[in-house]
Amino acid sequence: MNALRPLVLILSVIVIVLALICAGCARRTDGASSYRPVPNPAHGPRYERTERAQEPTLTILGQLHTTTEVPAQPRAGEQLTKILTGSDIEGVTATEKQSALPQSIIEERKKDVEPANPLLARDLGDGAGGEKLGDPRRRPDDDRPLPDDLPALRENPFVRANAPGGDASTFAADVDSASYNVVRSCLLEQRRAPQAAEVRIEELINRFAYSYPVPTAADPHPFRINAEVVACPWRRDHQIVRIGIAGETLARRQRPPTSLVFLIDVSGSMSPDNRLPLLKRSLGFLVDQLNEEDQVAIVTYAGQAGIALDPTAGDQHRTIKRAIAALGSGGSTHGSAGIREAYRLARQMQRRGGETRVILATDGDFNVGTTNRDDLVRLVRHEAEANVYLTALGFGMGGAGDARLQQLADQGNGFHAFIDRADEAKRLFVERLPSSLVTIAQDVKIQVFFNPAEVAAWRLIGYENRQLRREDFNDDRVDAGEIGAGHTMTALYEIVPVAARREANDPNPFIAQDDAPRAVPTPLPGDTLLRVRLRYQPPGGGTSQLMEQDVRGRDWRRSPSADTSFAMGVAAFGMLLRNPRESGNCTWDLASDLVRAGGEDETRQEVQELIQAARGLDR
Incomplete structure (x- = not known):
């Protein structure tokens, strides 16, 4: 009998296994499980399983006889669903499954969905805070190598x-x-005449200040959006939409402590008067504006990097200027070594609540030495993520050197300026010091939705190098532009209204034709032409904020304001410089008239001198 006991135990185990299998099969066929909706305000309806009572199953273990309820076993499909979604869902629609997903997964999937036009339906990411998932993402053109030649520029x-x-x-x-x-x-x-790619129309326009309404203390955002719709001066029946953005102003006493590292190119190519000598004078203007709360250090590079001035209090003007005056040019350029040393010092000087910048001053010649340009771009990008920004100042150069500095400044969350004369340095470092040194918002993105019932076609004038994908607007990981205190930014759209006269068989259906019949417009309620959306992050990063403003037909003006006239005149000047034969009815006289209508401001009227010089070269 004892010899048969092991065999009995084995048979008992087999019986138990068969009983479990049979119970599972019966459960599949008799609908033992069902699902009922459970309200869930956060994520929509959830579903929980309800079980029918199970028949008792006889289980034998050796000589022990007992009755027990077999626990409900999840089906294979349920197990897989739970692994993939974290939810016990089966037998419900795909929409119901997605509504029960964790919010993090829902947000992750949002970025793969193209947002709808909010003029027709609300867009994803509405309100404060876009998506902020994982590591920062770069713009589509961020992985471009630093150019050896001036890159081509294709008009929008x-x-x-x-x-x-x-x-x-x-x-x-x-x-x-x-x-x-x-x-x-x-x-x-x-x-x-400048090369076409040297003419970035948005930079011509944004070189000047505009009298847009600025935010007040009561405004929830550090910006105000201003728009104007006028007749297009160079194409009949087209319109210009001028979008202006004004940043909050900052009094000098409100400027936070600033830590600056001047990274100065002292290579042999910097010896001409419009390079190192002008650079020294330019930095002198900046030094005069610093106070005891600021810090300054100087790093030079030419062949090898060196520290010309250890971190020094900003009110020690004589000490700082002596170090600048002692700089001399000579040797070849090895910019990467100097930049690494400058960032090392900047990290040491970084203070909570203050601004930290490396100011690179060079002629843009990074061609000599063993500089690894890809590593250089990655370094600048990495330091910007640590809130050490890069300002790139160009002296006595253009072409590829200008393009290289622009790309470095973009990667460094800073700005790029070309200083060709002393009064330009004074404008930058004295008149516009807060906007040059104090960032009020980073990763600023603009998105404009057009109402197809009112707008047949559109083009953005300029900003060819700043384009983003549609879905990038709501993705906080995507790098964008920075705006300083008191800055204004202007964008011009040329739009073709639905009612414009166009020939259906014309080679360019977007250009209005004088002899074509007018279409009958079907405006939406409110006569909305477009919606301007602005998303930004506070300095140092964080949850993004969203601003929106509609532009309606009532924003149309019979006569453009002085600011809009001037911006259109500068845009016309830029289009003629790029390609005078592809600028519609735009002429030098038209550009001059528009600039003149922009006011008698001395700085604005300088554009007239440039127009006359360009007109002479065009003959």
Whole structure:
């Protein structure tokens, strides 16, 4: 009998296994499980399983006889669903499954969905806070190598508003102004026409200040959006939408402590008067504005890096100026070594609540030595994520050098300026010091949604290098532009109204034709042309904030304001410089008239001198 006991135990185990299998099969066929909805305000309806009472099953273990209820076993499909979604869901629709997903997964999936036009339906990411998932993402062009030659620039084309994806325009904010000074140097000093790629129209426009309404203490955001709609001066029946953004102003006494590391190129190419000598004078203007709460250090590079001035209090003007005056040029350029040393010092000088910047001053020549440009870009990007920003100042250069500095400044969350004369340095470091040193918002993005019922087609004038994908607007990981205190930014759209006269068989259906019949517009309620959306993060990063403003037909003005006239005149000037034969009915006289209508301000009227110089070269 004892010899049979092991066999009995084995048979008992087999019986138990068979009983469990049979119970599972019966449960599959008799609908033992069902699901009922359970309210869940946060994520929509959830579903929980309810079990029917199970029949008792006889279980034999050796000589022990007992009755027990077999626990409900999840089906294979349920197990897989739980692994994938974290929810016990089976037998419900795909929509119901997704509604029960954790919020983090829902947010992760949002970025793969193209946002709808909010003029027709609300967009994803509405309200404060876009998506902020994982590591920072870069703009599509962020992995470009530093150029050896001036990169080509392709003008933005007209886009049909009712085409797939054609109802939205998305770009990064840009307040750089280097292109204006490059153009001025070409026309007035070098007596040559600038190359088309040297003419960045948005930088020509944004070089000047505009009298847009600024935020007050009661405003919830550090910006105000201002818009104006006027007739297009160079194409009949087209319109210009001028979008202006004004940042909050900052009194000098409100400027936070600033830690600056001057990274100065003292290579042999810097010896001409419009390079190192002008650089020294320019930095002198900046030093005069610093106080005891600021810090300054100087690093030089030419062949090898060296520290010309250890961190020094900003009110020690004589000490700092002596160190600047002692700089001399000579040797070849090895910029990466100097930048690494400058960032090392900047990290040491960084203070909570203060601004930390490396100010690179060079002619843009990084061609000599063993500089690894990809590593250089990665370093600048990495330091910007640690809130050490890069300002790139160009002296006596243009072309590829200008493009290289622009890209470095973009990666460094700073700005890029070209200094071609002493009064430009004074404007930058005295008149506009807060906007040059104090960031009020970072990763600023603009998105414009067009109403296809009112707008047949549109094009953005300039900003070719600042384009973003539609979905990037709501993704806080995507890098964009920075705006300083008191900065204004202007963007011009040329739009073709639905009612414009266009020939259906014309090679360019977006250009209005004088002899074509007018279409009958079907406006939406409120006559909304477009919606301007602005998303930004506070300095140092954090949850993004969203601003929105509609532009309606009532924003149309019969006569443009002085600011809008001037901006259109500068845009016309830029289009003629790029390609005078592809600028519609735009002429030098028209550009001059528009600039003149912009007011008698001395700085604005300098554009007239540039127009006349360019007109002479065009003949």
